[in-house]
Amino acid sequence: MKTPGALFDFVQKEWLLIASGVSLVLTSLYTNHIPAYSFREFQVLFILFILFVAVHGLQRSGLILKLSRKIEKGKTVALKLVITTFILSMLVTNDVALIVIVPLTLALHIQRKDLLVIFEALAANAGSALTPFGNPQNLFIYWFYELRPTEFMAAIAPFSIVFLFILIVPAWFMKTNHALQAHPNTKVVQHSACVYGFLLIMVLLIVLHALPVQTGIAVIIYALLFDRKTLHIDYALLFSFFFFFGVAENMKILLASGIQHSGHIFLFSALASQIMSNVPVALLTAKLTENWQALLWGTNAGGFGSIFASFANLIAYKMYVTHSSTNNPASFTAKFLAIGYIAFFLSIGLYFTLHRWT
DSSP: OOOHHHHHHHHHHSHHHHHHHHHHHHHHHHHTOOOOOOHHHHHHHHHHHHHHHHHHHHHHTTHHHHHHHGGGSSSOHHHHHHHHHHHHHHHHOHHHHHHHHHHHHHTSOBTTHHHHHHHHHHHHHHHHTTSTTSSHHHHHHHHHTTOOHHHHHHHHHHHHHHHHHHHHHHHHHOOBOOOOOOOTTOOOOOTHHHHHHHHHHHHHHHHTTSSOGGGGHHHHHHHHHHOGGGGOOOHHHHHHHHHHHHHHHHHHHHTTTOOOOHHHHHHHHHHHHHHHOHHHHHHHHHTTOSOHHHHHHHHHHTTSSSTTSOHHHHHHHHHHHTSTTOOOHHHHHHHHHHHHHHHHHHHHHHHHHHSTTO
């Protein structure tokens, strides 16, 4: 039997899973409708699963950590950390980029680690927005609307590029020293890094429609035969996706008229993300509109702002406030929200500047 403390920890950790499951039950009862899942939605779940497994395997191999620690050497450490976070998030998702970079940052002797972690969270959200596989909501939008890689990246490129340059400026001027703490537990890169690197490339080709979805079974077969610990991924997130697919079907019935104007779609998805996170907002809104560009911008811009706006924000925030070398979480929270909402309102201004006639 679980203790109250253990139950509270579970609710705190898996609040999205619980909320999505309860929402599915309530909306199904209210609409008297059992949602039907499409083949495309099961494909998205499968691709997310093999993507998580491949990235987790690459992370366990030690390759990502070794590459990221090379940036500790030399000057402009802050700038290199921000740019590395941006690039990593494009390739291995924003969550994994922060799981790698934030602990590394907290191990450094940096004068303003709090600001740097905040800039890294922003860089992860901005960088991951650029690719279909950079974050879960992008993968869903890309697959749900059957987009081409070029049109997807062209639609969101101004968002990512503008915020990259905005983040480069403070990172360039951020002062650091070069006295680094030792890393006694540095992992040796395992031979499996080559295999998982190949499998990750294969998954990305599946996302880009260059390979059939069925080839992704190779990821599962390898993990089952040679590295079962790699299968220990975030299944709660996968089930949250499954539940929200059903909620989205029910919400389509409740909001049958849909949302048509691009500005309304953008604002709705951006503002709703502040409360319920941008991933479920993408799932809920996609079935209400055909305007994928506004939804793409809205959910990625919505990743800025509140701590709950994206999983990446939660990861960066939790890692900082629970680390042994940090203090004054109230001050960090205030800075996180202030800088996050500056980026949020800048993204709103950027969208309406570029799309004023749509």
